[in-house]
Amino acid sequence: MSGSASSKKSCCSCSPLFSSSIGRKWIVALTGIVLVLFLIGHLLGNLSIFLGPDAMNAYAAFLKSTEELLWVVRIVLLTCVVLHIWFTITLWHENKRARPQKYAVKNELGTTVYARLMRISGLTVLAFVLYHLAQFTWQSFNPEYKTWVDAQGRHDVYRMVVTAFSCPFVSGFYLIAVGLLGMHLSHGIASLFQTLGLSNQKLRPVLERGGLILAWILFVGFASIPASVLLGLVKVTSGLPSCPVCH
Amino acid sequence: MSTMNFHLRLWKQKSASDQGKFIEIHATEIPSECSFLEMLDIVNNRLTKEGKEPVSFASDCREGICGTCHMVINGVPQGPGRGAACQVYMRKFTNGQTITVEPFRAGAFPIVKDLVVNRSAYDRIIRSGGFITEHTGGAPDASAILIPKPVADAAMDAAACIGCGACAAACPNSSAMLFVGAKVTHLGLLPQGQGERKKRARSMVRTMQEEGFGNCSNYYACEAVCPAGVKADVISMLNREYVRGELSVAVGAID
Known part of the structure; x- marks a missing residue:
């Protein structure tokens, strides 16, 4: 039919929903929603650091106690990340x-x-x-993190976070990353509504403003933690923080 | 009548397989009330008199209606301001300004010669679904089919698309989503377009991909250059219509 048409066919058996231009964009948008929801939950949990060591360690212990549920969340998130990136790469190509x-x-x-x-x-x-993940979840850079427990015998997450963020390099990378995350969301949040067909001329400015506000809230929220540690607003009471990079 | 001088950089390319390069021309004594295409006509007449080959460009109605003229003026497909390239006037430029004129750059629009590209890919997209089935014969009574005013308005806004190709030329991904969205919205909103509605979006998007257009990244560059003022709402509607069509097929719905 067309001389200039590329020979690209949709992948044999699967629905065009997973191979077409728009179908793949829907998957990127839908997985994006899951990841934004995760970010909101993750931020709310992290902000427990401002309630003190007891609150944060209790929150961490609670998460760990829901091991089965935690694995469901991990698998869902991993799947979303893989799909989000894979389909973006094929579209970009x-x-x-x-x-x-x-x-x-x-x-x-x-x-x-x-x-x-x-x-x-x-x-x-x-x-x-x-x-x-390597730093805080797998604790591969500083295996001694695994041995830190608080007075109640819970893993001392509070001390681990404050110690890590007291290094300006660790905090600096974190701040740059959450800054770029904010930029990613500044386009991504409003964009996903357009991709899902939930936007129009009237809604778009509202969605763009809303996306920008949510992106800023997430950026300020995440950035507040290393910033507070660096400024000495959040500190450990027992034991000197040892910087994982500088030491 | 005041005249103006310009420093032109015009794209010369013999054929699709040729390399192509810019030629530099000092266009002097151009009447300020010239349109951009009239200015090119003057330059081409002078080149012809000098025994040189003129620069090819496409144009037809020169009234901003037909969508034949297509070129990129200083990085803007169809030139600065609303309207097609034929609606650009020399008085909008400053005296002595350098003006770079390039062809549309999209893999799906191969260059024919100089500033002229082959936009048949858009025709093939239309052929794959941009139509309705209708009886021929006498014109029906205009009010025989009742259409609510907001629906008629939205369909008419999308129908303003002249298929010039500026959307795909402006899009960093060379995506034709504004064009396809305009057709799917225009025909999908009206009662006359319901027969082919579910097939339309699927078929046109498939052809769009086969022709080698890119995917929409919601940059909205298309909307910024569209000479007919088509809004990216039509892309939102296309995204909806497409998935609706595919889901209907996936669950085995009739048609």
Whole structure:
């Protein structure tokens, strides 16, 4: 039918919902919703640090006590992350191919800086998430974290976090990552409504403003923790913090 | 009548397989009330008189209706301001300004010559679903089918699309979603378009992909350049219509 048509066919047996342009974008949007909801929950939990060591360690112990449920959440999140990234990469690959020759005069034309930086911000956040898991969940950089317990015999998460963030490099990377995460969400949140067909001329400014506000709330919320540690507002009462990088 | 001078950088390319390069032209004594295409006509007449080959560009109605003219002026498909390239006037530029004119850059729009690209990909997308089935014959009574005013208005806004290709040319991903969205919205909203409604979005999106257009990243560059003022609402509607169509097929709904 067409001479210039590329030979790209939708993958044999599966529904075009998983291979078409729009179907894959829906998956990216839907997994994005799950990840944003996780971020909100994660932030609310993390803010328990401002209630003191007892509150945070109790919260951490509660999470650990729901081991089975925790695994369900982990598997769902991992699946969402993989799908979100995989489909973005395949879409991006096609987008690159669709514009073989660039314009001599570049014009941004209505696009926002957040939209243009989605890949950079997303990949940096991915690198950060892996580091973040290695640091606090697997505790591979500082195995001694595993031995820290508080007076009630619970894992001393509070001391671990304060100790880690007292290093300016650790806090610095964290701040950059949550900053880029905020930028990613500044485009992503409003964008997902458009992709799911839930936006129009009247709603779009509201959704864009709302997305920006939620992105800022998440950024300020997450950034407040290392910032407070660096400023000495949150500190450990027993034992000197030892910086994992500087020591 | 005041005249103006411009420094033009015009794209010259023999054929799709040729490399292509910019040629620099000092266009002097251009009447300020010229349209952009008239300015190119003057430049081409002078080139012809000098025995040089003129720069090819496409145009037809020169009234902003037909969507034939297509070029990128200083990085903006169809040039600055609303309307197609033929609606750009030289008085909008400053005297002595450098103006770079390039063809649309999209893999799905191969270059024919100089500033002219082949936009048949849009025709093939239309052929795959941008139509309705209707009896021919005498014109029906205009009020025989009742259509609520807001629906008629929204369909008419989408029907303003002239299929010029500026959306795909402006999109960093060379996506044709604004064009396809305009057709799917226009026909899908009206009672006359219901027959093919579920098939339409699926079929047109499939052809769009096969033609090698990119995917929408919600940059809204298309909306910023559309000479017909089509809004990205139509993309939102296309996203809805498409998934609705695919889900209908997946659950075995009739048609």
